[in-house]
Every structure is written in structure tokens, then in C-alpha cells.
Amino acid sequence: MNRKILLFILGFCLCINNFLNAQSIxxxxxxxxxxxxxxxxxxxxxxxxxxxxxxxxxxxxxxxxxxxxxxxxxxxxxxxxxxxxxxxxxxxxxxxxxxxxxxxxxxxxxxxxxxxxxxxxIEEKANPTPLSNALWRLRAKEDKDFKMQTVFKGPFKTIKILSGQYFQWASFNIDTHQFFGTFGGVFSKNKEKYTEKIKFSSNNIKVVGTSFEYDCVLNGKDWIHAGQTSKGERTHEIWEKGY
CATH class of the missing domain: 2.40.128.360 (Lipocalin)
Incomplete structure (x- = not known):
């Protein structure tokens, strides 16, 4: 390849990359x-x-x-x-x-x-956790009989978005336009423990200001999440990275 053309292509790619980095939100x-x-x-x-x-x-x-x-x-x-x-x-x-x-x-x-x-x-901690800067989707959830039930991909979605230390959970149906709830705040991860402190909630304002700790295991793209809900009920979920 002509050297001038190669330099132009490399320069163009560098400019595009710099633009995208500069404009990243x-x-x-x-x-x-x-x-x-x-x-x-x-x-x-x-x-x-x-x-x-x-x-x-x-x-x-x-x-x-x-x-x-x-x-x-x-x-x-x-x-x-x-x-x-x-x-x-x-x-x-x-x-x-x-x-x-x-x-x-x-x-x-x-x-x-x-x-x-x-x-x-908002400036966040320099060393994010493996959960950070990603979107997670609920893939499976334990039912009342303690059996794990798959949440099939479709218009109904339960997702959680995490930055370095902030998070938001939401559940909705994109076909029917139904909204089922959202809550969020800040989170932290210490070894195999994951903690959320709630700053807002659409369904239960009593949890605002409180913290909840869960067992947390990462297995490939899966995030295994277990503990108790705000109602004191057992929860055991598997979240998958991506949408």
C-alpha cells in the first residue's frame, strides 16, 4: 500500500478514536x-x-x-x-x-x-469492581419452591446499570409500555459481598437511606446474587452482562 495512503488511514483512525474518547459520556x-x-x-x-x-x-x-x-x-x-x-x-x-x-x-x-x-x-473511585461500568439483565430467579426459573429474553426486562459506584435497577415491558418499578443509589463490593445503599425507590420509600448486603459471585458473564429482600424474603438471582 502507498505509504501516504497508509499514513492517511492511520491518521484518520486516530482522529476518530480521539473524537469518540473525547465525546464519551x-x-x-x-x-x-x-x-x-x-x-x-x-x-x-x-x-x-x-x-x-x-x-x-x-x-x-x-x-x-x-x-x-x-x-x-x-x-x-x-x-x-x-x-x-x-x-x-x-x-x-x-x-x-x-x-x-x-x-x-x-x-x-x-x-x-x-x-x-x-x-x-461525579468522580468515582479509581479502581472499579468487575461489576462496574456495565449493564446487567436478570437471567434467572429462584421461585417460592427454591427452584431456579429462567427469565427468557423478550419484551419484559429487568435490568441493572452500574457505573463505578452508582447503580439503578428497573423493570418494564417495552411492548406494552408497562413500568413495574425502579430504585437506585450507590453500591460497593468487598470480596464476595455486594452492598447497595438506596437513594430512591418508586415502590417503597421506606427503604430509602437503608443498605442491603448480598452474597456475590462472578462466574464468567454471570453475576450470582443472593440474600434477603427489603421484605425479609430470600432472594437468589443470576444476572447476565449485556442486553
Whole structure:
């Protein structure tokens, strides 16, 4: 291959890589408005979830999530986001919205749409756990007879998104647009123990501010998760990395 062409290709690939790295929104972002509402936005490389909640009265205001991609058009950077669930308006589920955005140091600015506004990046611990920066989907769950039941892939989804130390869980049906619940907060992993501290919950505000510890084993792409629910009931689940 001609040396000039090879250098051009290498240079072009380097520019694309630098652009994607510079525009990556992976991590956790936050907004706090004048009404005292906190909005936490967690992003992996291709999926996001957000929750608006009020710390003072433990109230979840709204939440949403879905897959996204970053596009370049007419020298503008576009965030294209497809809704999987939306607590404010279920008729928007399945629709895609595209908005201009920019990143300047630790600030993410989205021009308009459901993620509009200026977001501040939350600095997280330098050494993430093997669970971190990923989307997980419930693959199997123990029933009342202590038998593991497969959760087949389909329109009904129970997923959990984790950054370095923040998480959000959500359950919904993308075909019927039904929303079954969400909760989230911060997590930690110490050897074979996984702990969640709840900052918001759509179904049970009594758990907000409390912590729950679970046994945690990673086996390939599987995350084996066992302990007790907020109701004191036994839980034993297998989560699979990916969507």
C-alpha cells in the first residue's frame, strides 16, 4: 500500500478514536435544580438510565432509560436516545430522540429533550469492581419452591446499570409500555459481598437511606446474587452482562 495512503488511514483512525474518547459520556452525571430535585444519569458505552428524585421527602419524581449512540452530523455531536421506559409518558416508549450535546472538562451540556441541561460528572473511585461500568439483565430467579426459573429474553426486562459506584435497577415491558418499578443509589463490593445503599425507590420509600448486603459471585458473564429482600424474603438471582 502507498505509504501516504497508509499514513492517511492511520491518521484518520486516530482522529476518530480521539473524537469518540473525547465525546464519551460513560460514567455518572448529576443535576440539582432550585426545587431541590436531584437527577442522576448513569451511562455505559451504549445504554443510559436516569432518575429524578427529591432527597428531603424521599420522593421519586420520574425516571427513564434506553439505548443510545453518539453521532456526528454537520460538525455537530448528536446524542440519539431510544426510550425503553419512561415514567412520565408511556406513549414515548420505543421512540428515538436526537439532541445536540457537548462535553467541556467535567460538564455535559445537552441542548434540549429529556436530558436537557448541564450535567456535572461525579468522580468515582479509581479502581472499579468487575461489576462496574456495565449493564446487567436478570437471567434467572429462584421461585417460592427454591427452584431456579429462567427469565427468557423478550419484551419484559429487568435490568441493572452500574457505573463505578452508582447503580439503578428497573423493570418494564417495552411492548406494552408497562413500568413495574425502579430504585437506585450507590453500591460497593468487598470480596464476595455486594452492598447497595438506596437513594430512591418508586415502590417503597421506606427503604430509602437503608443498605442491603448480598452474597456475590462472578462466574464468567454471570453475576450470582443472593440474600434477603427489603421484605425479609430470600432472594437468589443470576444476572447476565449485556442486553
Amino acid at each position: 460513560a460514567g455518572v452525571w448529576q443535576q440539582i435544580n432550585k426545587s431541590g430535585h436531584t437527577t442522576t444519569l448513569i451511562c455505559t458505552e451504549n445504554y443510559l438510565m436516569f432518575a429524578v428524585y427529591k432527597v428531603s421527602d424521599k420522593k421519586l419524581v420520574s425516571s427513564g432509560g434506553g439505548s443510545f449512540e453518539i453521532l456526528k452530523a454537520d460538525a455537530k455531536t448528536i446524542l440519539s436516545y431510544k426510550r425503553d421506559f419512561n415514567t412520565e409518558d408511556s406513549t414515548l416508549v420505543g421512540l428515538t430522540v436526537a439532541n445536540i450535546f457537548s462535553i467541556d472538562k467535567k460538564k455535559l451540556t445537552v441542548a434540549q429533550g429529556p436530558l436537557a441541561g448541564t450535567w456535572s460528572r
